[in-house]
Amino acid sequence: MSAAWTVEMLKVRRSPVTRTAFAAMALVAAFFSVGAAALVDQGSTDGSLAGAKIATMVEGTGWVAVSSAFGQVVAVLWLLGTGVVAAWTCGREFSDRTLGQLLALPTPASRIAGAKLGAVMLASSGTVVVAAMMALVAGVVVGMGAPSTDEVRTLAAGVLAGVASAWLALPFAWVATRGKGYLPAVGALLAVIMVSQVVVLLGGGSWFPWAVPSLLVGAGGGETAAVTALGVALVVAVGAGAWAATVRTWSHLQLA
């Protein structure tokens, strides 16, 4: 492992920001999905506004319901949580005035930026896998029995949606770098989440990269089939472009 990777992984492991964000993401995704499915199975969603809302998010019963809720929560939560972490990991160097210690070193700043993004992706992807495993364990504990292969595959689609959402969060690292702090990136993140939710609700999200993970897990209802090769290509391109842009911007940074 290179010096930059060692250091950035250490910072991700130690930081209260990343620890809190990833722990909250895993807990919410796992226990909300199992809890919502359990409520629907027991008919406890009848008669209350919250219950009605949960019922609209969950399709089917048992493990089908768990997978459905898991995917929908993860698609949004991983964009939000990973976006905050990605923005923070780059923006903090400006806000905490630690940037000067990262420039003009034998380890190029571009390599440090790559390590930052890689560490965030690794932690976020690992967390969504852990969240899925927690959901599986929790489902068994509440009496849903063992899931079938198809049900596990559906849950895996949720994991894929989480990884895609994390990948789509990388542009906010670039925004934080350009904005010299994490607050501009958090603003951009909130704007993208709001726009993508509206786009999905209007049923036109297959061309909007940030809506694709939600469509992948069926958040658009009948729009699931509308996930196109173009949409997937856009997801890949947005993350890759953000990675390249962030690394390039870091390679030109100076302490002005």
Next chain:
Amino acid sequence: MTSLRATGLVRRFGRLTAVAGVDLEVRSGEVHALVGLNGSGKTTLLRMLVGVLRPDEGQVTLSAGSAATGALVGHLIDQPGAYAELTVEENLRAAALLRGVPRGVVREAVADAAAAVGISDLVARRAGGLSLGNRQRLGLATAIVHRPQVLVLDEPTNAMDPAGVLAIRRLVLDRARTDGCAVLLSSHHLDELARIADRITVLHRGRVVGSLDPHGTDLEVALFAMAARADGIDVDTRVPATVRNDAPDAGGAR
């Protein structure tokens, strides 16, 4: 043995010229002090010398012929760059790795740097819990953890207690006299500089306007007079320094 040489350095921020053609040399084994009033361009100059800010004109070279890089140069400019969530030891380990210290000797380098600034007993503490003075010590340890051949320090004794000031004085002199390190430091504490500096260069409005004798008396008065003369103001350097009422533009002294 490496020395640092700057030639014709210029840096502008919009219409403001912060550094306006500075030539400077820091020789191996020498403690060179840079002084100036607030806004004189010291920090901008130091940033260019260590390579974290690119000059608009001019160049910085080491005697080996290479550009200034973090492998040979250690610096502490602005506030110490410590990560609050990491311990002192982890901060130093990270700094050592990024500065090219081989993994096999990182532990030893970290212990040496911590001991050199007197924070060996704090290595397990999180940096976020350190006092301002100890954070400054950590910043200094970060600057020397890779045993650089050139050391650039901006206000190194900021926030330090007298014990810390003595420790830094010993450290600077030891690195210069024993290791042959070229040391450039800036400070407003001229009495402190007088104890350790071999040369004192005065920067004013982005230009080198002269030098002070470290063994001279009333360095503050001499500095103020030099800056005022550079602005075309005649001053009386007898203590206390006052702007003579008959000096032209005396009312415009800044």
